[in-house]
Amino acid sequence: MVTKEEILKALEKEDLKDLGVDYTLRDITKEVELDEKGNLVLHILLPKKGIEDFLKIKLTHALGDLEELNSVKVKFYSPQPAGEQKPMPQIPTLGPGLPPKRKIAGVKRIVLVGSGKGGVGKSTVAVNLAVALKKEGFKVGLLDADIYGPSIPTILGLKNAVVTVSDDQRILPVEKNGLKVLSIGFMLPSEETPVIWRGALLMKAISQFLFEVDWGELDYLVIDLPPGTGDVQLTLAQNLVIDGAIAVTTPQDVALADVKKAIAMFEELSIPLLGLVENMAFFVCPKCGEKSFIFGQGRVEEYAKQKGLKVLAQIPVEPQVSLASDEGKPVVEAFEDSETAKAFKKLAKEISAVLPV
Ligand SMILES: Nc1ncnc2c1ncn2[C@@H]1O[C@H](COP(=O)(O)OP(=O)(O)OP(=O)(O)O)[C@@H](O)[C@H]1O
Ligand SMILES: [Mg+2]
Structure with missing residues (x-):
């Protein structure tokens, strides 16, 4: 059966360099809930609004090889105001950011x-x-x-x-x-x-x-x-x-x-x-x-x-x-x-x- 440690290890391997930061998925994972049937719920701190899809594909990448996982659900959290929670990693620059989706002219x-x-x-x-x-x-x-x-x-x-x-x-x-x-x-x-x-x-x-x-x-x-x-x-x-x-x-x-x-x-x-x-x-x-x-x-x-x-x-x-x-x-x-x-x-x-x- 897949363990929390294996999940965390897999998350650690997936970097977020595309966002212009040096963190991995593990750094923004707040909590891992895993039941005995392999149903996983991840609590992820959202470093920036609008990148949920990006993070989901990164998660698919990271966890795709863990065959024993039955389902994966993700709960995104916006960072809490300072003082209320353990502060999340600061992400000062988000590189060029993610532009909105476009159509190709014609x-x-x-x-x-x-x-x-x-x-x-x-x-x-x-x-x-x-x-x-x-x-x-x-x-x-x-x-x-x-x-x-x-x-x-x-x-x-x-x-x-x-x-x-x-x-x-x-x-x-x-x-x-x-x-x-x-x-x-x-x-x-x-x-x-x-x-x-x-x-x-x-x-x-x-x-x-x-x-x-x-x-x-x-x-x-x-x-x-x-x-x-x-x-x-x-x-x-x-x-x-x-x-x-x-x-x-x-x-x-x-x-x-x-x-x-x-x-x-x-x-x-x-x-x-x-x-x-x-x-x-x-x-x-x-x-x-x-x-x-x-x-x-x-x-x-x-x-x-x-x-x-x-x-x-x-x-x-x-x-x-x-x-x-x-x-x-x-x-x-x-x-x-x-x-x-x-x-x-x-x-x-x-x-x-x-x-x-
Ligand atoms: N229906 C088919 N009948 C016979 N040969 C086929 C058929 N479909 C594909 N092939 C042959 O299989 C080989 C691989 O096909 P193709 O290059 O289209 O795959 P691909 O998924 O695009 O590969 P890659 O992952 O390398 O991009 C080619 O030599 C192609 O001619
Ligand atoms: Mg091809």
């Missing part, structure tokens, strides 16, 4: 594509969803926010693309078959260049991506997130009004366990979760057409049911997807009649139905 709807785990097919889903929405007649942009491992330039065959800057010094996305695309990959001198964006630099790179790009008029901007629940997700959620998120998973237990963390993160950040996409859900035998559920069947649906979520699409494993991606052609374009392309088109229809423009 963009009607923003959809995030995330997952808890790497390699489950987020980028594939983001690209094909964007292409499928475009085929429905919408104006679509695609932003590769995976600044650690941008793969959209490869999937779209845009490895040699370079971005240009408009007269008013805004970044102009690259256009591919009517899709507007922007990736940090376009700004790197070569594929081998390591991208080590940390702290302030990272924030700057993302906010530049968000607000200094001339997207023109867009119905949908699809954002491909890096895996997990890290700084990029946090930065986007803090800065942007987001219409919805899609969580991608594969049928395996491990991926599903991780996607739960991503879902918890979206919940904490009050980003509406549009539903799940089960990627690599089954394999269709090219000879007999029989479906085999090679990675297991039913677990994603069962979980979705439990959580009251929708499974927006089940995408089959198809060697063509991988091959087409490597050659820079998303499957929705390269093999329009394949089962996979059909599944992505269904996904696009679901999204445009829940988020009409």
Whole structure:
């Protein structure tokens, strides 16, 4: 059973440097209530109004690996006037502070594509969803926010693309078959260049991506997130009004366990979760057409049911997807009649139905 000490240790590991202070979550935790069933209530001193969401995601981070925790509730307290209580750590400067959430000029709807785990097919889903929405007649942009491992330039065959800057010094996305695309990959001198964006630099790179790009008029901007629940997700959620998120998973237990963390993160950040996409859900035998559920069947649906979520699409494993991606052609374009392309088109229809423009 998880103990209070373990919880405090985990809280100590999560720093609050993004706020410009040297404290950890433990420093602002006033009380830890834990019952024998693993239900936790944390009493947190709120150093500044309006950062509750920020602290919640930090808590999700800190406690996400403690599997025995059944539930976590947070009670926030404003600091008491001096003298009445043990004084809380003084937080004199809060760095640049947290700006209010904004919309991107000209963009009607923003959809995030995330997952808890790497390699489950987020980028594939983001690209094909964007292409499928475009085929429905919408104006679509695609932003590769995976600044650690941008793969959209490869999937779209845009490895040699370079971005240009408009007269008013805004970044102009690259256009591919009517899709507007922007990736940090376009700004790197070569594929081998390591991208080590940390702290302030990272924030700057993302906010530049968000607000200094001339997207023109867009119905949908699809954002491909890096895996997990890290700084990029946090930065986007803090800065942007987001219409919805899609969580991608594969049928395996491990991926599903991780996607739960991503879902918890979206919940904490009050980003509406549009539903799940089960990627690599089954394999269709090219000879007999029989479906085999090679990675297991039913677990994603069962979980979705439990959580009251929708499974927006089940995408089959198809060697063509991988091959087409490597050659820079998303499957929705390269093999329009394949089962996979059909599944992505269904996904696009679901999204445009829940988020009409
Ligand atoms: N339905 C599918 N059928 C066959 N191959 C697939 C399918 N979906 C994804 N792939 C392949 O799996 C690999 C990983 O996919 P992708 O890059 O989209 O994952 P990701 O979640 O974005 O990964 P990362 O976490 O590294 O960003 C790629 O080679 C891709 O072509
Ligand atoms: Mg990716």
